[in-house]
Amino acid sequence: MSGTIAGMPARAADPAAVRLPAHRDLYYGGRWHAPAGGYADTWDPATGTNLGACAHADASDVDAAVRAAQAAFAEWSRIRPADRAAAMRRIAAVLREHAQELALLDAVNCGNPVAEMTRDVLAAAAQFDFFAGLVTEIKGDTIPMGEGVVNLSVREPYGVVGRIVAYNHPLMFTAAKSAAPLAAGNTVVMKPPVQAPLSAYRWMELIDGILPPGVLNVVSGGTECGAALAAHPDVPFVSLIGSVATGRAVARAGADRLKRITLELGGKNACIVYPDADLERAGHGAVHGMNFTWSGQSCGSTSRLFVHESVHDQIVERVLDKIRHYRPGLPTDPATTMGAIVSRAQYDKIMKYIDIGLGEGATLACGGRRPDDPALRNGFFVEPTVFTGVRADMRIAQEEIFGPVLSVIKWSDETSMFEQVNAVEYGLTGAVYTRDLARAHRAASRIQAGFIWVNNAGPHFLGTSYGGYKQSGIGRDESIEELLSYTQGKNINITY
Numbered sequence: 001m002s003g004t005i006a007g008m009p010a011r012a013a014d015p016a017a018v019r020l021p022a023h024r025d026l027y028y029g030g031r032w033h034a035p036a037g038g039y040a041d042t043w044d045p046a047t048g049t050n051l052g053a054c055a056h057a058d059a060s061d062v063d064a065a066v067r068a069a070q071a072a073f074a075e076w077s078r079i080r081p082a083d084r085a086a087a088m089r090r091i092a093a094v095l096r097e098h099a100q101e102l103a104l105l106d107a108v109n110c111g112n113p114v115a116e117m118t119r120d121v122l123a124a125a126a127q128f129d130f131f132a133g134l135v136t137e138i139k140g141d142t143i144p145m146g147e148g149v150v151n152l153s154v155r156e157p158y159g160v161v162g163r164i165v166a167y168n169h170p171l172m173f174t175a176a177k178s179a180a181p182l183a184a185g186n187t188v189v190m191k192p193p194v195q196a197p198l199s200a201y202r203w204m205e206l207i208d209g210i211l212p213p214g215v216l217n218v219v220s221g222g223t224e225c226g227a228a229l230a231a232h233p234d235v236p237f238v239s240l241i242g243s244v245a246t247g248r249a250v251a252r253a254g255a256d257r258l259k260r261i262t263l264e265l266g267g268k269n270a271c272i273v274y275p276d277a278d279l280e281r282a283g284h285g286a287v288h289g290m291n292f293t294w295s296g297q298s299c300g301s302t303s304r305l306f307v308h309e310s311v312h313d314q315i316v317e318r319v320l321d322k323i324r325h326y327r328p329g330l331p332t333d334p335a336t337t338m339g340a341i342v343s344r345a346q347y348d349k350i351m352k353y354i355d356i357g358l359g360e361g362a363t364l365a366c367g368g369r370r371p372d373d374p375a376l377r378n379g380f381f382v383e384p385t386v387f388t389g390v391r392a393d394m395r396i397a398q399e400e401i402f403g404p405v406l407s408v409i410k411w412s413d414e415t416s417m418f419e420q421v422n423a424v425e426y427g428l429t430g431a432v433y434t435r436d437l438a439r440a441h442r443a444a445s446r447i448q449a450g451f452i453w454v455n456n457a458g459p460h461f462l463g464t465s466y467g468g469y470k471q472s473g474i475g476r477d478e479s480i481e482e483l484l485s486y487t488q489g490k491n492i493n494i495t496y
């Protein structure tokens, strides 16, 4: 989690040195456009500083962006895939070149530490390279039909893809989630998170001119903007990273037109510790899997820790020791290990859940409050929080908090433990700690979730499919599955 990044300054970055985008208007058709929907202020959640106004698109703005994307589709879908890939590799290079600048912008706008946001920018660059490298895999089959007939299948793009993303990785989601639909030959209308839109616009300034006008368009805004994109009749494919409630709204909006959708939604993920686990490793994983660096604001966070009663106290002791590595600090400081909560609304929600946990009778083992550090008094910070004595049916163990709150649940009987693990509406990730490989396989198959770690928790592996079971989503990202999901099959039968 921690570690130095090449090129990072050793001292706290001067927030005044943050390069804010010169353009705050909508970017579509290769140009900047004043929004009909007006502007909304955007903030630094760590200091309360107003970072200025940003375009807040309404439905008419979304319509204009979709028309620009539609106009660009004919050319972009027909150029040689290798040329699409070359343009995407240039974008990856720009991301790498400007990683620190973009990371700093995300740090001030969303509150996540700059060191982590630098990794985010590099991850986005890696995804552009990855999907550029896969363009020749957008291929089909030939099926033997006998002499005089050739039968082949091909894959074609859909047209305009609407992508709507969550706030916890603003630049990474805005950039990386454009890569697969573009590689497949679609054009994209991207809606960055309403809380942190600035890095999307700076990115557009940096890559302006690399893609033909209209191929990649950015419209910032809130619910009206997202809803207009989800419902637009000329957007046949909509893809969301967000909450279950928004996922349902997007699915409903697309139902009348039978839109293709992919949904990457929330999680209330379990980490299971068996008595034979390497306790050091499990204690580390229990903390690492919580993504405290970005204050637990992660869909994949393993926020329910199921610990066998025979090792419960040893694991809790290790968790409380290792959690001390995470101390809320200013996101612009490269040494900061834990950032701010993105907004007052999210801060209030987290504090409300901490009250709910106390009211339900869970024991607060650490955190549960704002840090004392006077440097953080104007921001939305919450100390890393651990509840012990949690029952699996408590609200803090059932509902996604999306904050730095870990619930420890003691178990003794394996069958009822798995019933509890699976008794949530979510099914995104899961982690298992054991030295017994057979037990690990059995446990992995019993957890109803789309992404399982054994003796590890937290990392994604580019090339492997990431996505949820149950209400955690539809579809798989970060892999060739994501790329191919942006294509539709066509069969051609030729008699000669």
Ligand SMILES: NC(=O)c1ccc[n+]([C@@H]2O[C@H](COP(=O)([O-])OP(=O)(O)OC[C@H]3O[C@@H](n4cnc5c(N)ncnc54)[C@H](O)[C@@H]3O)[C@@H](O)[C@H]2O)c1
Pocket (backbone or CB within 6 Å): 164, 165, 166, 167, 168, 191, 192, 193, 194, 221, 222, 223, 225, 226, 227, 228, 230, 241, 242, 243, 244, 245, 246, 247, 249, 250, 263, 264, 265, 266, 267, 298, 299, 300, 400, 402, 428, 468, 472, 473
């Ligand atoms: N599975 C994943 O890969 C993944 C990754 C990150 C976050 N998430 C989830 O995202 C959620 C947190 O992010 P958030 O608070 O930004 O989520 P959110 O659902 O509130 O918003 C997500 C995006 O949808 C837009 N939106 C809101 N209402 C809409 C509507 N009716 N129609 C269309 N768009 C609409 C928002 O403006 C934002 O851009 C959590 O539930 C988290 O688990 C999932």
